[in-house]
Amino acid sequence: MAAGASERTRGRRPGPTETREQILDCARRLFADKGYDGASLRAIAREAGVDPALVHHFFGTKQGVFIAAMNLPLDPAAVVARLRDVPSRRELGAALAETFLGVWEDPERRIPMLALVRSAMTNEQVATMLRQFIAATLLGPLAERFGIAPIRMEAAAGQLVGVAMLRYVLGLEPIASATAQELVELLAPALQRHFDGD
Amino acid sequence: MAAGASERTRGRRPGPTETREQILDCARRLFADKGYDGASLRAIAREAGVDPALVHHFFGTKQGVFIAAMNLPLDPAAVVARLRDVPSRRELGAALAETFLGVWEDPERRIPMLALVRSAMTNEQVATMLRQFIAATLLGPLAERFGIAPIRMEAAAGQLVGVAMLRYVLGLEPIASATAQELVELLAPALQRHFDGD
Known part of the structure; x- marks a missing residue:
């Protein structure tokens, strides 16, 4: 924990919150450009420069990414x-x-x-x-x-x-x-x- | 016709088109302020500074004024x-x-x-x-x-x-x-x- 905090303080690597927001930003852009069907979880990960496993870890499925990206109030x-x-x-x-x-x-x-x-x-x-x-x-x-x-x-x-x-x-x-x-x-x-x- | 045109050219009195548009401007404002129920044909005439008979002449009923004011594509x-x-x-x-x-x-x-x-x-x-x-x-x-x-x-x-x-x-x-x-x-x-x- 202390190491993570000091890493963030030194600005070397984005923390989990920043990474999550960055994935959602990229997802919003891709969903807008390609529609829901045209944007894959893999493409969202590529756009955000992260491993698809991390997108899966944060949001589960593409549906989960969409719900979070659009602030949808229902699942x-x-x-x-x-x-x-x-x-x-x-x-x-x-x-x-x-x-x-x-x-x-x-x-x-x-x-x-x-x-x-x-x-x-x-x-x-x-x-x-x-x-x-x-x-x-x-x-x-x-x-x-x-x-x-x-x-x-x-x-x-x-x-x-x-x-x-x-x-x-x-x-x-x-x-x-x-x-x-x-x-x-x-x-x-x-x-x-x-x-x-x- | 020639007299009407020269009157408009001299800018002395608004022609029928200008009067009609002026009534519609006032109607849009009154409908927005008071709703459809709250704006009467008489109040629209008063707001536009014209005789209610002229509003009736142009648009028939309050419903006619609303249709024209909102550019409604159906009657x-x-x-x-x-x-x-x-x-x-x-x-x-x-x-x-x-x-x-x-x-x-x-x-x-x-x-x-x-x-x-x-x-x-x-x-x-x-x-x-x-x-x-x-x-x-x-x-x-x-x-x-x-x-x-x-x-x-x-x-x-x-x-x-x-x-x-x-x-x-x-x-x-x-x-x-x-x-x-x-x-x-x-x-x-x-x-x-x-x-x-x-």
Whole structure:
């Protein structure tokens, strides 16, 4: 420890915090340039001049790098893991509505989510990153687990995103003042209509 | 004509174009300050220093002033008039999806719509104006005509807005490349689920 501190004091080598931040800077640049799909963990490590094992050590997966780089207030892997456990597709509508509202009702998570949505609305690179990330880590795995056509999964996502815009951004009444439970009851059947198909 | 031109050349009195623009400038300021509900046609006239009859002559109603001031690429009164003619609520889901996509599929209308949505996402005053305008001129009249609870009308609007975000802003596939007809078939049953209720 003392050796590490004195090394930092002499400015010879960056400490773990500086290295971590440097990796995140490079990751943000690469994700912006190449999108989520186009930036590999290996390329991020190369760009930052570190060993891929160190990137893995700090962040686990590329998904973990992205979450840290974008300050994402949720871990899609945890969300998907919880929803995968829903026993049957018949219950997915309510479970998805509850999970989605659980994130958005928490101001500490809503505020960074809104910031990200605003960036995606006005910046083509952010839109590309977010699109690929959502498809790869959230919608794709859920559609596959429950045997739902991708376009139906996206129509359901559209229902949730749109209600979030009307409730949290536009403040349209009465949807802005409804309780989360009222919204789950309102949205679950419409989501389920997409999941069940024709 | 010649007299009007020479009057304008002498700079004595503003011509009709200048007066129209001056009214719209004042209207934009009043709508931003007081919202759509709080700005009357009479107050806009007073702010612009003209007779209310002149505002009526140029724009018809307050709704007409708002459409011109915001460069709105659609007339909600025409949209509502068409949808009012849908014979029964059972057919409203498909008719609403068709009408909504008809506007958004036209690039000349989509681009100003997107600009307005972006403004509303980042500017509280624009959000207030747009919220009140949408409620008063689109969702309110439709909910009343077909006997739909306002919150259900808004959940349906959320479905449409969210899909527009995923298709036109985020470019999420396959929903971004689906045909308008495929989307109508995808969305109509989910909208209908909201309209029919329990």
